[in-house]
Amino acid sequence: MGKYFYSVCKKHLNTLLTLIFVGFLFLVLRWADTHLDEFTLRIMRTGAVYIVAAVSYDLINGITGQFSLGPNGFMALGGYTVALLMLPLPQKAFVWFLQPQAWPFNSFSFPVTWYFFGLALVLSGVMGALGAFIVGIPSFRLRGDYLAIATFGFGEIIFVLANNLIPLTNGPLGMKGIPELANVYWCFGWAVIATLVVKNIANSSYGRAMKAVRDDEVAAEAMGVNVFRTKMLAFVVSGFFAGVAGGLLVPLITTISPTLFTFTMTFNLLIIIVLGGLGSITGSVITAFGFAIASELLRAVESPMQIGTIRIPGIAGMRMVVFAALLVLLMIFYRQGIFGQSELSWEWILSLPGKVVDKEVAKKWKRDETSS
Amino acid sequence: MSLETFIQQLANGVSLGSLYALIAIGYTMVYGILRLINFAHSDIFMVGAYFAFFLITVFHLPWLLSAVLAIALTACVGMAIDRIAYRPVRNAPRISALITAVGVSFFLENLGLVTVGARPKPFERPELMARVVRIGPAAISGVSIWVPILSVGLVAILLYVVYRTRLGMAMRSVATDIDTTRLMGVNVDTVISYTFAIGSALAAAGGIMWACKYPQINPLMGIYPGWKAFTAAVIGGIGNITGAMIGGFLIGLIEIMAVAVFPALSGYRDGIIFGLLLVFLLVRPTGILGETLKEKV
Numbered sequence: 001m002g003k004y005f006y007s008v009c010k011k012h013l014n015t016l017l018t019l020i021f022v023g024f025l026f027l028v029l030r031w032a033d034t035h036l037d038e039f040t041l042r043i044m045r046t047g048a049v050y051i052v053a054a055v056s057y058d059l060i061n062g063i064t065g066q067f068s069l070g071p072n073g074f075m076a077l078g079g080y081t082v083a084l085l086m087l088p089l090p091q092k093a094f095v096w097f098l099q100p101q102a103w104p105f106n107s108f109s110f111p112v113t114w115y116f117f118g119l120a121l122v123l124s125g126v127m128g129a130l131g132a133f134i135v136g137i138p139s140f141r142l143r144g145d146y147l148a149i150a151t152f153g154f155g156e157i158i159f160v161l162a163n164n165l166i167p168l169t170n171g172p173l174g175m176k177g178i179p180e181l182a183n184v185y186w187c188f189g190w191a192v193i194a195t196l197v198v199k200n201i202a203n204s205s206y207g208r209a210m211k212a213v214r215d216d217e218v219a220a221e222a223m224g225v226n227v228f229r230t231k232m233l234a235f236v237v238s239g240f241f242a243g244v245a246g247g248l249l250v251p252l253i254t255t256i257s258p259t260l261f262t263f264t265m266t267f268n269l270l271i272i273i274v275l276g277g278l279g280s281i282t283g284s285v286i287t288a289f290g291f292a293i294a295s296e297l298l299r300a301v302e303s304p305m306q307i308g309t310i311r312i313p314g315i316a317g318m319r320m321v322v323f324a325a326l327l328v329l330l331m332i333f334y335r336q337g338i339f340g341q342s343e344l345s346w347e348w349i350l351s352l353p354g355k356v357v358d359k360e361v362a363k364k365w366k367r368d369e370t371s372s
Numbered sequence: 373m374s375l376e377t378f379i380q381q382l383a384n385g386v387s388l389g390s391l392y393a394l395i396a397i398g399y400t401m402v403y404g405i406l407r408l409i410n411f412a413h414s415d416i417f418m419v420g421a422y423f424a425f426f427l428i429t430v431f432h433l434p435w436l437l438s439a440v441l442a443i444a445l446t447a448c449v450g451m452a453i454d455r456i457a458y459r460p461v462r463n464a465p466r467i468s469a470l471i472t473a474v475g476v477s478f479f480l481e482n483l484g485l486v487t488v489g490a491r492p493k494p495f496e497r498p499e500l501m502a503r504v505v506r507i508g509p510a511a512i513s514g515v516s517i518w519v520p521i522l523s524v525g526l527v528a529i530l531l532y533v534v535y536r537t538r539l540g541m542a543m544r545s546v547a548t549d550i551d552t553t554r555l556m557g558v559n560v561d562t563v564i565s566y567t568f569a570i571g572s573a574l575a576a577a578g579g580i581m582w583a584c585k586y587p588q589i590n591p592l593m594g595i596y597p598g599w600k601a602f603t604a605a606v607i608g609g610i611g612n613i614t615g616a617m618i619g620g621f622l623i624g625l626i627e628i629m630a631v632a633v634f635p636a637l638s639g640y641r642d643g644i645i646f647g648l649l650l651v652f653l654l655v656r657p658t659g660i661l662g663e664t665l666k667e668k669v
Binding site: 061065067069135137138139141142145146148149150152153154156157160161163164267270274278315316317318320321323324325327328331332335 | 460470
């Protein structure tokens with residue numbers, strides 16, 4: 001019995017360690033939820049939403065190698081879905097004061113409960129996936145970089161529609177008073193799901209087909225990979241999680257307007273996945289969370305600074321200049337990013353203590369050698 | 373619609389279309405040679421307008437001289453961007469070059485926001501452009517007449533350079549096969565540099581004329597014209613200069629006419645063009661004049 005248990009453990013060591021990690025994360029979140037202040041929790045939740053978005057973006061850009069500029073559009077679809085479904089009816093009447101809201105959303109809202117919120121999130125993911133499907137079909141029939149312009153165009157169409165379809169979206173005014181449902185459990189729960197799903201896809205035969213398409217499309221086709229279907233799968237899954245990320249972001253900040261999902265959102269995600277290493281999912285996870293923290297810290301760059309007696313006035317918008325320059329410099333000098341295309345795996349983490357011990361032993365021997 | 377408004381809108385659409393054509397040529401030339409969507413092109417357009425603005429209002433140079441100087445300066449900026457940002461990633465995977473281009477574009481936009489501010493600045497236009505001309509029953513602004521004439525002139529010069537000079541021959545050769553061209557003893561990097569210079573000069577000319585047409589400039593003014601011009605390049609057949617012109621005029625006319633005929637659509641103006649792009653990708657992805665590109669393995 002003991003031997004059997006041991007062999008099962010050894011065979012499924014990675015799964016077991018992942019489960020333990022998720023359990024540990026849950027305990028940390030329990031503690032954080034009750035002990036940390038609202039501001040810190042907010043940064044954590046934003047970080048988790050960024051993880052969902054970045055991991056899904058990395059699936060299409062990093063693993064499949066197709067340059068999409070679409071996440072902001074898909075996130076907008078998801079965000080509006082959740083906002084329309086979860087905004088309580090009295091609040092809807094209050095928000096649409098200029099024009100009446102269109103049927104069916106004027107007479108129907110989900111009750112503000114956690115399971116309906118879960119359903120709304122899944123629906124927002126479906127909307128994102130549907131958007132990806134619609135853009136993917138014309139773009140992937142062609143070889144080349146048409147996806148970039150088609151996805152950008154799609155994002156702009158969503159922006160234009162959100163601004164003009166006032167009976168549906170309330171136009172530039174947007175909606176406010178959306179129930180703050182996206183707590184740490186929802187955000188991190190979806191971050192874990194997105195990471196696991198994308199990582200398992202990447203390790204499956206579908207994922208190998210995606211990587212083959214990225215590295216050499218013609219060779220992959222010659223090997224019998226259905227290039228169109230492979231790209232579509234990656235893009236639709238990516239769109240699903242982007243939609244969920246948008247759906248999480250809206251009840252986190254409790255308001256929505258078209259300007260929430262501009263191209264800047266896509267740009268931030270692009271920096272995240274490039275810095276983490278295009279094609280490295282764990283890299284995206286770590287940099288996504290780091291980015292949420294760093295963009296708060298970098299607000300210091302924009303506020304006035306006092307160095308000794310010299311006073312430097314704050315420059316609003318300097319943050320984005322720094323980020324843009326960073327992206328270009330990364331591409332020129334540090335193209336592989338922090339993780340390259342490799343993943344942070346349990347094997348590597350478990351080998352760490354061994355490496356440290358080895359190093360210390362080696363150091364000791366060297367010292368003994370030189371002293372003797 | 374009365375004949376009067378029709379002529380006015382037609383002139384409006386043609387002048388807008390000729391501006392799209394000028395910008396689209398820069399996109400299509402770079403794409404033809406490097407297979408790179410130069411996202412920064414739309415911001416080079418903005419830089420050109422700002423150079424002209426500063427030369428006119430700060431240095432008080434004559435209008436025409438400022439325009440010429442601004443075009444030359446912008447050409448240098450285009451070459452510098454190629455040298456600093458694009459050349460180091462030329463042999464990297466294609467997605468790296470695209471990301472670099474997005475980064476450069478965002479850098480220029482945000483640098484513009486930080487240095488000159490987000491507030492739109494009034495652009496001084498020459499009397500010739502501001503004057504209103506009467507053609508038959510319609511009153512047409514000078515801009516709508518001069519912009520297409522100047523654009524066609526610039527394109528004629530460009531076509532001469534591309535099809536009648538040694539530089540043009542080298543450019544066409546690089547577009548066909550970059551490695552063979554290098555073996556023939558052509559300095560490919562120099563040719564690419566000149567391509568960026570020419571494309572940026574046309575974008576600057578477009579930017580200045582755009583500022584004459586809509587006399588207010590801001591650091592984000594390039595985004596929409598740039599993307600619509602790229603759409604024009606795709607619709608015309610990417611890599612094809614004549615196609616880019618046709619696409620540009622088509623997009624300009626459709627944009628103006630759609631709103632003129634259906635005023636209710638005015639809010640959806642930008643959406644129509646991008647919807648058209650999606651339709652074109654689905655129905656005729658090679659564009660109007662484009663031929664199927666053979667994949668080099």
